[in-house]
Amino acid sequence: MYSPDRVLFPLRRTGPKGSGQFERISWDAALDEIAERFTSIAAEYGPEAIMPCSYLGTEGILNGLNVGDPFFAKLGATIAERTYCDSGSCTAYTMTIGDTAGVDPESLVHSKFILVWACNVMSTNLHLWPYIAEARKRGATVVVVDPVATRTARAADWHIAIRPGTDGALALAMMHVIINENLTDEDYIAKYTVGYEELAERVQSYSPEWAAQETGVPAEDIRILARQYAQSQPAVIRVGVAVERHAGGGQTMRSLACLPALVGAWRRPGGGILQLPLWAFPVNWAAFMHPEMLTPGTRVVNQFLLGEALTGEMQLDPPLKALMVYNSNPVVVCPDQDKLVSGLLRDDLFTVVSEQFVTDTAQYADIVLPATTQLEQKDIMFSWGHLFVTYNH
Numbered sequence: 534m535y536s537p538d539r540v541l542f543p544l545r546r547t548g549p550k551g552s553g554q555f556e557r558i559s560w561d562a563a564l565d566e567i568a569e570r571f572t573s574i575a576a577e578y579g580p581e582a583i584m585p586c587s588y589l590g591t592e593g594i595l596n597g598l599n600v601g602d603p604f605f606a607k608l609g610a611t612i613a614e615r616t617y618c619d620s621g622s623c624t625a626y627t628m629t630i631g632d633t634a635g636v637d638p639e640s641l642v643h644s645k646f647i648l649v650w651a652c653n654v655m656s657t658n659l660h661l662w663p664y665i666a667e668a669r670k671r672g673a674t675v676v677v678v679d680p681v682a683t684r685t686a687r688a689a690d691w692h693i694a695i696r697p698g699t700d701g702a703l704a705l706a707m708m709h710v711i712i713n714e715n716l717t718d719e720d721y722i723a724k725y726t727v728g729y730e731e732l733a734e735r736v737q738s739y740s741p742e743w744a745a746q747e748t749g750v751p752a753e754d755i756r757i758l759a760r761q762y763a764q765s766q767p768a769v770i771r772v773g774v775a776v777e778r779h780a781g782g783g784q785t786m787r788s789l790a791c792l793p794a795l796v797g798a799w800r801r802p803g804g805g806i807l808q809l810p811l812w813a814f815p816v817n818w819a820a821f822m823h824p825e826m827l828t829p830g831t832r833v834v835n836q837f838l839l840g841e842a843l844t845g846e847m848q849l850d851p852p853l854k855a856l857m858v859y860n861s862n863p864v865v866v867c868p869d870q871d872k873l874v875s876g877l878l879r880d881d882l883f884t885v886v887s888e889q890f891v892t893d894t895a896q897y898a899d900i901v902l903p904a905t906t907q908l909e910q911k912d913i914m915f916s917w918g919h920l921f922v923t924y925n926h
Contacts, residue, residue, distance in 0.1 A: 534908050538890055544901040550878050553896045563900055570883045571608070571855060578851040580609035581832055586839060588615055590860035591904070593912030593925060599821040601859060606826035611853070614835040617866065619774045619809070621783035626808045629790035634813030636769055636805040638919050642667045643803030646765035647675045650789065651700065652773025653683040658918050661771070668803070674765065676758065678703065679775075693758065696749040700776055701785035703755065704792065706744030708736045710759035711795050717763075718797025726794050763796045767804025814915040814922065836861075840869035843876020859887035859904065864894040 543563035548554025574582050585605045589598055598615065605612075626635075641647060641664040654661050669675060669690075677689040678700065686692040695703060711717055712733050722729050741752035748755075762768050770792060776785055790806055798804035819825075834842050834849070841847045843856070856877075867873050877884060877897035886898040895901050912925040 534906050536890070540888055540890060540895075540901055540903040542903060544891075544898075546899050550880070550899075551874070551897050553891060555891070555901060563902060567857075567885055567900060574854045574883065575608070578854055581611045582851040582854040583608065584611040584834060584842070584853050584856055585613050586836055586856055586858045586861055586863055587613065588617055588836070588861040588866070590862065591907065591910075593907075593910075593914050594816060594821065595912045596905075596910055597860065597912075599818065601857075602821065603823040603826055605857075606823055606828075609828050609831060611849075612827070612831055612833045614833050614837075616835060616837060619777060622772070622774060622777035622786045622808065625777075625783040625786035626790055627812075629787045630794075630806070632812055634810050634920070636803070636807040638807060638810060639664055640802040641665055641769055641771075641807075642671070643801070644668045644673050644767055644769045645803070646762055646768035647673055648678065648762060648768065648770045649675065649685060649689065650678045650770055650772050651776035652771055653679070653685045654771065655684040655688060657773070658771075660918055674761065676761075693750055693754065696747070698779040698781075699744075699748040701781055701788050702739070702744045702747035703750060704785065704788035705736055705739035706741045706748075706755050707759040707762065707792065708732070708788070708795060709739050709744075710741060710756050711763045711792075712736060714760070716760065717795050718800075721794065721797035721800065725799070732791065762792070766796065766798060767801040768793070768796065768798045769804055770806045772806060772808050809917050810920050811915055811917055813920055816915060836863065837868060839863055839867050840872030840876060843879070843882065844872050846872070854881060855883040855885075857885045857887075858894055858898075862888075862892045862894045864897070865892070 542557045543560055544555035545558045545563070546554065547556045571583055585601055587601060591597055638661050641661070647665055647668060652658060654665065665675060674691070675689045676691045676693065677686040678693045678695055679686050680695055680697045682692060682694070741755040744750070744755055745752040770789060772786070772789055776789065777783060793799055793805045834847070838847065842849060842853055845852060864870060864873060864877070874897070876882065884898045885900045885902065886895040887902040887904045888895045889904050889906055891901065907925060910925070914923040914925055916923070
């Protein structure tokens with residue numbers, strides 16, 4: 534917060550793009566220039582020639598993901614689709630078990646079997662660990678599925694070192710064992726699920742021997758894992774975002790989300806699956822995003838492909854002539870970095886970056902606007918790890 538490198542005043546580029554050479558200007562001068570350029574670009578090319586680029590650099594409901602959406606919607610700018618993180622997993626999760634929070638993290642104290650899957654809890658979800666530790670004191674078994682021997686994996690009762698990207702194969706083989714060894718909760722399946730017969734038929738080809746070849750996990754270990762999971766109720770699965778970070782990640786999440794229903798884990802506190810507690814928070818996102826301001830038919834560009842959009846490879850009509858970046862550092866987080874930098878170097882692209890520092894992306898800006906940190910703004914925070922709303926003062 535007190536770094537001498539903080540951007541405290543608006544800056545205008547004075548040297549070549551990418552040089553990081555800027556001069557201090559007033560807020561009035563900066564806003565006038567942005568408004569004039571956006572207005573002239575919209576008049577000449579249409580408002581879709583302007584595109585925002587933002588993500589979760591500043592988290593929170595007020596200053597986070599959706600800030601700026603109403604302005605750019607009203608402007609008619611190109612819609613920036615945000616799918617960097619967890620979109621595949623979230624879609625699959627809600628398709629499988631509905632728009633629900635899943636397990637209350639605090640209820641893990643009641644779990645008998647805790648399966649931590651693709652989540653380094655002790656490093657990235659530390660506030661959950663005390664509940665896991667309490668469950669272990671009460672006799673729970675903790676198993677970690679992770680390619681890497683993380684802090685959490687080393688602290689677990691059993692670390693299953695899976696081959697990266699093969700989580701879906703392990704989940705399917707577990708279902709194969711649970712179904713074929715009659716470890717299912719037939720009453721729960723009959724009352725609360727749809728599609729069991731089709732699933733039971735589908736998993737017949739996914740034996741532990743098949744999965745062992747895919748995952749590198751011995752077939753007998755897969756059988757032991759499936760049996761322990763099914764027979765130690767209530768059992769819970771804590772899924773991390775890493776589970777979707779590969780082709781087919783969404784389908785992997787769907788497979789994992791089926792497991793608790795097969796064994797009736799949802800019946801008791803401490804049983805089920807926990808992805809993002811975010812779903813429990815009663816946030817009226819539309820009140821922040823104002824989708825009613827969008828012009829029907831406005832084009833959508835996925836920020837994942839920003840390099841292609843800026844270099845012309847995407848062949849947009851009209852081409853992008855202005856970019857406003859906030860809450861993100863795309864030169865660092867976007868794929869095809871060379872392509873993205875090439876696009877940002879275009880002399881005919883007017884770029885505005887709102888930032889706390891002159892980041893890799895801000896180096897290529899025409900105008901840099903100073904941004905606040907979490908310590909300098911009020912906000913209301915939802916959570917990915919607990920069910921408390923936090924006031925950020």
